[in-house]
Amino acid sequence: MWNWLRLNVFEPMGLAGDPNETVNACRLDAVRRTLEGEAEADEADFVRARIQSDPLWRQTARTLEAMLKTLRGLPLSAPSNLVWNRVGERIAPVGAGFSWTAWSDGWLLWPRAFRLAPAALAAFTLFCVWWAQPEVRPTYEIVEITDSHGFGAEAEAYIAYHDLSSESTPMREGLIAYYTYNWSE
Amino acid sequence: MNETAKDIVTRNSPEERKLIEACQTGDQTAFEQLYRNYSRDVFSLAYRLTGSSQDAEEITQEVFVSVYRNLGRFQFQSAFSTWLYRIVVRRAADAFRKIKKVWARRVPLETDEPGGPIAYLSDDRETPRDAMQESSREQQIERAIAELGEKHRAIIILRYIHDMSYEEIADILECRLGTVKSRLNRAHRLLHKALMDLGFNEKEE
Structure with missing residues (x-):
């Protein structure tokens, strides 16, 4: 019923915005659905009858059919044989083992990445909590150096915030002595 | 009509499954056979989506390398051809965006030249003036398809040239069934109009 109304009452109706358009959108849709066997029985009967009686409909049907x-x-x-040669070159060393996936293939990995995201977030949170604990911050060699050289609180404060572990022993002791002396001043 | 990969899958589904399973174990001979079965479909789809044989060959190459690397994750939950075509459409869309960027740099944006980037940047097409003189119906159809927008073109090609159902097209283009049907209607109107402009003749020559 709707198709009948659409085809009879609203016809002629061209493409949107162009009333002079020769192509009638509804007629075209109806004829195509009929030709492809998608139209319901009543619509198909109606379209076939119009094709028989109306030259415009007949023309549309012929054009669409062609x-x-x-x-x-x-x-x-x-494709040319070169394509397979290039594909062969690129897959040859990969074998069945692990291979790097090109970034452009990444969309195939997204579902897995989403599944792993909560675990990664939890691991990061745990790391932050652990790092925030004062006792895990590096204190370097405070006890050993202060005890052996007697520089006291200044040396402890300096060493607590400077990593001298990579320095040679004379250089390390010299630096401690220099800064401790300057701070004492 | 040409035998498409879809026909092969429909008729020889168990063999096709065996072939894919062999590929999943790393059997390169099986993969070569898979390439032979599908390369025409992949190349033709890519060619018609991009309008350039050079881009289509590049896409074909990338698609099969991607298939080889990711085939292990294919679980037979959809037809292999659907999975494969989805990769082709994505790659072609990327290529199309690149072409559009090049096109945008070459001409003012307000251009109203018909055919857009496809008709001019492709390496093996003639100018629209020449196209008007083409008499063959196949050439006229190819020209009219090239003048459609990206989404409408994909639907027409998948539906009629690759003989896909509405459901398969919705799966490939990752959109709803209703969207596919409405886009197809719109694509038909545009294609019909383009063909009329090109002087399409329904009589056999």
Whole structure:
């Protein structure tokens, strides 16, 4: 019923915004659905009757039929042999083992990444909590150096915030002595 | 009509499954056979989506390398061709965006030249003026398809040239069934109009 109303009451109706358009969108849709066997029985009967009686509908049906036939018969072409050679070169060393996935293939890995996201977030939170504990901050060699050299609180404060572990022993002791002396001043 | 990969899958589904399973174990001979079965479909789809044989060959190459690397994750929950075509459409969309960027740099944005980037940047097409003189119906159809927008073109090609169902197209383009149907209607109107402009003749020559 709706199709009948649409085809009879609202016809002619061209493409949106162009009332002079020769292509009638509703007629085209109805004829295509009928030709492709998608139309319901009443619509198909109506369209067939119009095709019989109306030259415009007949013309539309002929054009669409030819268009669909040509479309379905368009040939498929093969790529050149170079393509397989290049594919072969790229997959040859990969084998069945692990291989790096190109960033452009990343969309295939997204579901896995989303599943792993909560675990990664939890691990990061645990690390932050652990790092926030004062006792895990590096204190370097406070006890050993202060005890052996007697520089006291200044040396302890300096060493607590400077990593001298990579320095040679004379350099390390010299630096401690220099800064401790300066701070004492 | 050409035998498409879909026909092969439909007719020889168990063999196709065996072939894919062999590929999943790393069997390169099986993969070469898979390439032979599908390379025409992949190349033709990519060619019609991008309008350039050079881009289509590049996409074909990238698609099969990607398939080889990711085939282990294919679980047979959808048709292999659907999975494969989804990769092709994504790659072609990337290529199309690159072409559009090049096109945007070459001409003012307000250009109203028909055909857009595809008709001019492709390496093996003629100018629209020449296209108007093409008499073959196949050439006219190809020209009219090239003048469609990216989404409408994909639907027409998948539906009629690769013989996909509405459900498969929705799966490939990752959109709803209703969207596919409405886009197809719109694509038909645009294609019909383009063909009329090109002087499409329904009579056999």
